[in-house]
Amino acid sequence: MPAPKQDAFEHTMLSHDKLFVVLAVVLIIWFGIVALILNTDRKLARLERKVAAGIPDSTTA
Amino acid sequence: MPAVNVKRYRFIRNALVVWMTAVILGAFLLDIPRINILEHTARNLYFHVPMWFSMMAAVFVSAWHSFKYLRTNDLVRDVRAAEAARMGIFFGLLGLVTGMMWARFTWYQSSRQWWNFDPKQSMAAVQVMIYAGYLVLRSALDDPIRRARISAVFNLFAIVTVPFLLYVLPRQMESLHPGAEGNPAFSEITHPIMRLVFYPAVIGFIGLFWVLYTQRVRAKVAEMALEPQHQF
Numbered sequence: 001m002p003a004p005k006q007d008a009f010e011h012t013m014l015s016h017d018k019l020f021v022v023l024a025v026v027l028i029i030w031f032g033i034v035a036l037i038l039n040t041d042r043k044l045a046r047l048e049r050k051v052a053a054g055i056p057d058s059t060t061a
Numbered sequence: 062m063p064a065v066n067v068k069r070y071r072f073i074r075n076a077l078v079v080w081m082t083a084v085i086l087g088a089f090l091l092d093i094p095r096i097n098i099l100e101h102t103a104r105n106l107y108f109h110v111p112m113w114f115s116m117m118a119a120v121f122v123s124a125w126h127s128f129k130y131l132r133t134n135d136l137v138r139d140v141r142a143a144e145a146a147r148m149g150i151f152f153g154l155l156g157l158v159t160g161m162m163w164a165r166f167t168w169y170q171s172s173r174q175w176w177n178f179d180p181k182q183s184m185a186a187v188q189v190m191i192y193a194g195y196l197v198l199r200s201a202l203d204d205p206i207r208r209a210r211i212s213a214v215f216n217l218f219a220i221v222t223v224p225f226l227l228y229v230l231p232r233q234m235e236s237l238h239p240g241a242e243g244n245p246a247f248s249e250i251t252h253p254i255m256r257l258v259f260y261p262a263v264i265g266f267i268g269l270f271w272v273l274y275t276q277r278v279r280a281k282v283a284e285m286a287l288e289p290q291h292q293f
Contacts, residue, residue, distance in 0.1 A: 023085070023086070026085055026089070027082070030085055037074065041276065044280060048067075051286045
């Protein structure tokens with residue numbers, strides 16, 4: 001018999017044809033995409049500040 | 062005047078993060094009726110179908126800005142039209158690939174095909190190619206003003222094909238895809254629980270299009286401001 005302490009999470013993940021495992025995977029991907037969007041926004045903000053300050057081309061690449 | 066309202070952008074982006082997280086939770090946690098053949102793949106309704114809604118939103122946004130470009134000659138409109146079309150292709154390709162994956166294990170479960178020229182899929186592929194043609198046309202023109210004007214005209218012709226290729230024609234032909242004769246796409250048979258997730262998913266994915274599109278517009282506008290030859 002497995003220890004009941006470990007069971008709760010494992011039991012949930014294995015129930016409903018293991019559908020919650022897919023949910024976990026999709027959530028990981030979604031939060032990855034969110035992190036990417038936020039990261040790009042930070043870069044855009046930095047670039048826009050540079051444009052506003054009127055600094056012409058230096059580290060465009 | 063900045064080309065993009067960054068404050069509004071941030072607000073919508075943050076709302077999107079919360080909204081889509083809720084949609085994903087609903088898509089998996091809410092129980093759905095198990096239908097023969099479809100089984101759990103019915104949940105693809107929440108993900109595959111919104112790709113097409115996002116694509117249509119993208120190409121309409123694109124056509125709108127092409128139209129505005131021709132009236133104002135504002136190059137920011139041209140940037141918006143191009144980036145929206147790019148995202149339209151992106152979501153169109155995702156729609157095609159996810160549709161193939163879904164069809165392989167439902168329509169073609171026994172015949173084991175990935176592609177069988179189903180009219181709905183073929184027309185969707187043609188639609189994506191028309192927009193790819195728009196980008197190819199753009200890349201062939203060097204002068205920004207000429208490129209903006211000629212591609213705007215092409216884009217207005219492209220948008221006219223959308224209702225025919227994605228809606229009218231597939232429904233005239235024999236197709237396995239829901240929406241054909243005697244096979245409703247979305248009707249009273251769709252379980253209320255599924256509607257509860259589906260509509261927010263459509264809104265969410267259109268929101269995702271908008272965020273990605275706005276990012277690209279911001280990047281392009283900044284790039285143009287930093288490069289003297291693109292001064293406008």
